[in-house]
Amino acid sequence: MNKIKHTAITAGALMLTLVPTVGSTGSLSGYAADTPPIYYYGGGNRLVSDEWEATISGFYGEYADLHEYKGNKENVVIPEYFEEMKVRECDIVWSDHPFVKSVTYPDVEFYSYYIADSNVEDLYLPYVTDASEICFEGNEKLKIIGFADSVNTLEFTSDAFKDCTALEKVNMPTEYKRVKVGSYAFSNTNLSEVDYDKPSVIGRSAFANCRSLKSVKLNNSEVDSRAFSDCNALEEISFSGSIALSDLSIYNCPELENIDLTDAEVTSDASFDNCPKLMNINSKPAFDSKTGDFVPEYKEFIFEHFASSDNVGFVDQYVTAxxxxxxxxxxxxxxxxxxxxxxxxxxxxxxxxxxxxxxxxxxxxxxxxxxxxxxxxxxxxxxxxxxxxxxxxxxxxxxxxxxxxxxxxxxxxxxxxxxxxxxxxxxxxxxxxxxxxxxxxxxxxxxxxxxxxxxxxxxxxSFQSNVTPVCEYSMGDMNTDGEVGVSDLVKMSRYLLGKESISEDDLPLSDLDLSGNTDVFDMIKLRKVLVNSAE
Missing domain, CATH: 3.10.620.30 (C8orf32 fold)
Incomplete structure (x- = not known):
C-alpha cells in the first residue's frame, strides 16, 4: 500500500501533518495510547495518492470523499474503499479529464455525478435509482449507461439525458419492477429501441426526436403527450397489458408501419397523428381495399382510438374510399x-x-x-x-x-x-x-x-395551389363589371331571347337558381336580387 499524505486543517492556527496507519475498520491507530482520538466532524482532511485526491469525512473520519482523479487511464473504476476508508462521495468533474472514456462507479450511494461535457462514453452506475442525482444533459459522447441488476425501481427525471446525442443504449436492470421516465429525459438521443416489459410511466416528449429509434415495446404503461414524437426511424410499436395514451402520444413518426396490440387494453385520447405509413395492426392490413372499409376485427378499435387522427395511413385510406x-x-x-x-x-x-x-x-x-x-x-x-x-x-x-x-x-x-x-x-x-x-x-x-x-x-x-384565388364576381354579374345591376338583367334577357351569347366559362354567373341551366327562373331570381338591393 502506498503511504498517503494526511493533512488536518482547522479554523485555528494549529495545523497537524501526520502519516497514520488506517485500520481495516476505518478507525485510526498507531498513536500513543494516551493520545486523545481525533474526530473529523465536518471534514477538511486532505488525502492524496498516485491516482486520487480526497478528503476524510464522517463524524469519526470513517469515509473518504474523492475530489480529483490524478491517473491517466481511459477506463476508470472508482474504488469502493480508498486507503481502507469507504468512499462515500465522488464529485470529480470528468470533463476536466478528456482522455477518460469509461467510468464505473461502485455499488454504493453517491451524492453527485458530474458527467456533462465530458468524453465519457460508457458509464456504469450500479447504485443509482434516481437520475436526478446525475448531471448528463447535453453530453455528446456518452454511448452506454448501465445499472445494477438488483435495482427495483428506476427513475429518469426530466431532461436527464436530453441532447445526449450519442447515447445508443441503456442497459436496464434485470430485476427492475417499475420505471419512470420524466419529460424530455431521452429526447434527441441515439437510442435504437425502448423495451419496458415492466410497468412504466413515460413523461411528455420523453423520447422526442430520437432519430434512430426503430422499435418500442411497452407493457402496462402510461404515456404522456408527444412521448414518441418526431421519431423518424420508428417502424413498430408493441403494446401489452394496460396502456393509457394521452393526446398525441405517438406523433409525426413517418416510418411507423405497424402497431401490435396483442393482449393489450388501450385507452387513448387523440393519441396517434401524422403517421402516414401506419397501415397494419398486429401485422395485418387494417383497411380492406375491396370493401372500402376497415377490416371488421379492427373497425371498432379504430373508430374508438383513431377517429381524431390525421395523416394516419389506414385512416387516410378509409377517408379516400x-x-x-x-x-x-x-x-x-x-x-x-x-x-x-x-x-x-x-x-x-x-x-x-x-x-x-x-x-x-x-x-x-x-x-x-x-x-x-x-x-x-x-x-x-x-x-x-x-x-x-x-x-x-x-x-x-x-x-x-x-x-x-x-x-x-x-x-x-x-x-x-x-x-x-x-x-x-x-x-x-x-x-x-x-x-x-x-x-x-x-x-x-x-x-x-x-x-x-x-x-x-x-x-x-396536397392538390391545392399555394395562392389564394380571387373571387372577383358575384352571381348575376353577367357583364363582369364588378356590380350586379339592371344591365345584367338586360344581358340575361337578351341571352334568353337568343339575341346575345354567354361564354361557357361565364355561364355559372347566370345560374342563380343553381339548376344547371340559365332560364327564366334565373331571371326572376336576378330581379329579386335587384329589388332587395334597392331596398
Whole structure:
C-alpha cells in the first residue's frame, strides 16, 4: 500500500501533518495510547495518492470523499474503499479529464455525478435509482449507461439525458419492477429501441426526436403527450397489458408501419397523428381495399382510438374510399359543375351535424370527422367539401382565419366562396345564403368572413395551389363589371331571347337558381336580387 499524505486543517492556527496507519475498520491507530482520538466532524482532511485526491469525512473520519482523479487511464473504476476508508462521495468533474472514456462507479450511494461535457462514453452506475442525482444533459459522447441488476425501481427525471446525442443504449436492470421516465429525459438521443416489459410511466416528449429509434415495446404503461414524437426511424410499436395514451402520444413518426396490440387494453385520447405509413395492426392490413372499409376485427378499435387522427395511413385510406363512394353516389357525368358542387354541398348538410358542445376537440378538426363521428365543426365541413369537390374534378381549396373555415371553388373560369357550415341550418333545411359568394360579399358580411387565407391542412389536400384565388364576381354579374345591376338583367334577357351569347366559362354567373341551366327562373331570381338591393 502506498503511504498517503494526511493533512488536518482547522479554523485555528494549529495545523497537524501526520502519516497514520488506517485500520481495516476505518478507525485510526498507531498513536500513543494516551493520545486523545481525533474526530473529523465536518471534514477538511486532505488525502492524496498516485491516482486520487480526497478528503476524510464522517463524524469519526470513517469515509473518504474523492475530489480529483490524478491517473491517466481511459477506463476508470472508482474504488469502493480508498486507503481502507469507504468512499462515500465522488464529485470529480470528468470533463476536466478528456482522455477518460469509461467510468464505473461502485455499488454504493453517491451524492453527485458530474458527467456533462465530458468524453465519457460508457458509464456504469450500479447504485443509482434516481437520475436526478446525475448531471448528463447535453453530453455528446456518452454511448452506454448501465445499472445494477438488483435495482427495483428506476427513475429518469426530466431532461436527464436530453441532447445526449450519442447515447445508443441503456442497459436496464434485470430485476427492475417499475420505471419512470420524466419529460424530455431521452429526447434527441441515439437510442435504437425502448423495451419496458415492466410497468412504466413515460413523461411528455420523453423520447422526442430520437432519430434512430426503430422499435418500442411497452407493457402496462402510461404515456404522456408527444412521448414518441418526431421519431423518424420508428417502424413498430408493441403494446401489452394496460396502456393509457394521452393526446398525441405517438406523433409525426413517418416510418411507423405497424402497431401490435396483442393482449393489450388501450385507452387513448387523440393519441396517434401524422403517421402516414401506419397501415397494419398486429401485422395485418387494417383497411380492406375491396370493401372500402376497415377490416371488421379492427373497425371498432379504430373508430374508438383513431377517429381524431390525421395523416394516419389506414385512416387516410378509409377517408379516400368514403370520398369516392359519396361522389359516385351523388355525381353524374351530365351534371354541370354548379350542379356537382351543389349536390356535394347538400350531401354534407344532410349527413353532418354541427358539434357546439365540443368545438375544440381534435375529433372535430380532422379529415375523418364527418365519416367517423357524424358531427364536426367548420373545419371538418370545409375539409370534406374540399376532398369531395377535388374527387369530382372541381378545382377547390380550403381557406381559414383564426375563427372559421370554408372553401373556394372554381366554376367555369370564376372562383366563388362556399360555406357549408353556415348553410347547414338543421337536419331538414339547407340554405344557399353562403353558396357561391364573391370576395366583396364576404368582406361586406364581415365577422367570421372578414378575412381568409389558403391552407393545406393535411397531405390529402396536397392538390391545392399555394395562392389564394380571387373571387372577383358575384352571381348575376353577367357583364363582369364588378356590380350586379339592371344591365345584367338586360344581358340575361337578351341571352334568353337568343339575341346575345354567354361564354361557357361565364355561364355559372347566370345560374342563380343553381339548376344547371340559365332560364327564366334565373331571371326572376336576378330581379329579386335587384329589388332587395334597392331596398
Amino acid at each position: 368514403q370520398v369516392r363512394k359519396v361522389v359516385a353516389e351523388n355525381i353524374t357525368d351530365d351534371m354541370t359543375d354548379v350542379e356537382k358542387v351543389r349536390a356535394l354541398h347538400d350531401w354534407i348538410c344532410r349527413n353532418t351535424e354541427y358539434d357546439p358542445g365540443d368545438e375544440t376537440s381534435r375529433k372535430n378538426h380532422n379529415d375523418a370527422s364527418v365519416f367517423m363521428n357524424e358531427t364536426t365543426v367548420c373545419e371538418g365541413y370545409a375539409r370534406i367539401l374540399n376532398l369531395l369537390c377535388h374527387d369530382a374534378g372541381i378545382e377547390t381549396c380550403f381557406v381559414q382565419n383564426g375563427i372559421h373555415s370554408w372553401n373556394i371553388v372554381k366554376l367555369g373560369c370564376h372562383y366563388f366562396h362556399i360555406d357549408t357550415t353556415w348553410d347547414d341550418i338543421d337536419s331538414s333545411s339547407i340554405s344557399y345564403d353562403w353558396f357561391m359568394r364573391s370576395d366583396a360579399e364576404m368582406k361586406k358580411a364581415g365577422g367570421a368572413h372578414a378575412s381568409w387565407k389558403i391552407c393545406k391542412p393535411t397531405s390529402l389536400h
